Amino acid sequence: MTKTRPVIGIIGNAALIGGDYPAHAAGTMNTSAIAEVSGAMPLLIPTDPNYVSVDELLEVCDGFLLTGGRPNVHPEEYGESATEAHGDFDRCRDKVTLPLVRACVERGQPIFGICRGFQEVNVAMGGTLWPEIRELPGRMNHRMPPEGTIDEKFAIRHAVHFAEGGVFERLVGARDVMTNTLHGQGIKAPGERVVIDGTADDGTPEAIYVADAPGFALAVQWHPEYNAARDPVSRPLFEAFGLAARAWNEGRRAAALARAG
Template sequence: MGATPATLTMSQWTTPSVMPAATPASIAFPPAPSTRAAASEASAWPAATAQRVPMTWVVEVGVWAGAVCWELAESRLMAAIILVGEPPAKGRRATLGAMNPPLIGVSTSVTVAKYPERAYVNAAYLNAVQQAGGVPVPLPPQLELPGRAELLKRLHGVLLTGGGDVDPARFGEPTHPTTADISAARDGLEIELTRWAMDKHVPLLAICRGLQVLNVALGGSLHQDISSGPGSPLDHSQAALQGNARSMTTHQVKVQGGSRLAGILGALEVDVNSFHHQAINRLGRGLKDVAWAPDSIIEGVELGDNAHFVVGVQWHPEELVGHDRTARNLFAALVERARASA
């Protein structure tokens, strides 16, 4: 890739002979709605006959470049495509949907046990969002205010990912001996993300732990360990599998006809993988259970309010997108809804 482009402000004008190549350092987020409106009002599209020097928008991470296109670099890192010209007004931006991938915030895990503290995320989530046409933006729990608030303003969708257990104190229960990998920082960020997404009508897809976080954020509770309850014929943790276990399916899920989830999947029965030992117990406010395993464990939920796109599944579709249409449909639905609301 080429040299890192110089940083410009909105008041600087240039006519480059050669457009600089984008680098990962020049990744830029679109502005918050208020900033977008101000920019559009301040500078409408010039008339075709107007003699005006074009403007190259290139900025560093965290500041909008005015770019309406993105591409994935060969390294699979995101690189902004540098455009010449002013950013379009709001109405014109709406016509550029196919060229304007939405930013999907992706929650991350955190570890302090084996290494110095770090945030990390399974690349399968990032790849699934990219394949669906979105731009994944990892959200580390260590991100503090006001940076967190500024980043949230720029997101068009949220993906809550799998990981460790939710602190049972958040739903008023003592910790079970099998409960593990609790992160207060991650719990706090993801519960905040959930409530923010619902308040702002930002589309949200919740996977495995994410479904459990969604439920707890809305006042629900969890079974802390399925195997400690009444006997179940299913091994929801796929503990016996080896090799390519994450892309293998081990049980079936039945989906309620007429539900949003059924419409997204395009099926009433799906074969799923399974990597969890906890499950929904008491449903959170406004949630409907719409998918179940053969042992009646809740495998899918959605918000009863159709004005919000809030869907959660207990399995791991990010590991199945390579060969399963229903898995791809979940990420496509999130990205398309995010694009429509961008």
């Protein structure tokens, strides 16, 4: 077989081009992080169950990047009623990503969640979310600055503290790091097997993994795709994700050769 890069499915978001042309979109920050740092081929996934199925995605891709997005996971997915504070929703994405996370965790297929993707991992595993963490006593405003350049919006803004000896400390090589922050919601109760492995100064969960998952199942609340090739926190995360996807790809190919032989 020809040696190829592993394929990472990048979860897309519904978008409007020019205000009226429906599209599926993902930021080029995500594709460049996957191609340049993870060493994988990025493949944009239209997250609508009318176009794709979880079973098909699992066969086509070696891993999945659960990207950020403006719409939030609908609170009905974790047993609560929607309020104005919950913001906008994308029920089509919910229908694809939540079962996809559970399937990947069960199979050991690599997943890496970012921002909304971080929240999807928690909800998929049975956890809940706060609709607006800046309204909680003692919490800071983690939202993206409303004005400024892209560089200013994605600038480093707060510390994240990893658990001693935990998964993230081992990957990044440090217990205390600095990250950007561009989110409004946050984890209320962690899902089953979801381990909070990093928090901000105000106690907001920022890094999680799924305990006893047979494969790479990590997520962060910040946006490591920004400046991923040069950021000392982002780069090792995307490198480890790429290695996990390559291992899955090679295992799949070895199994195919064994069946053919």
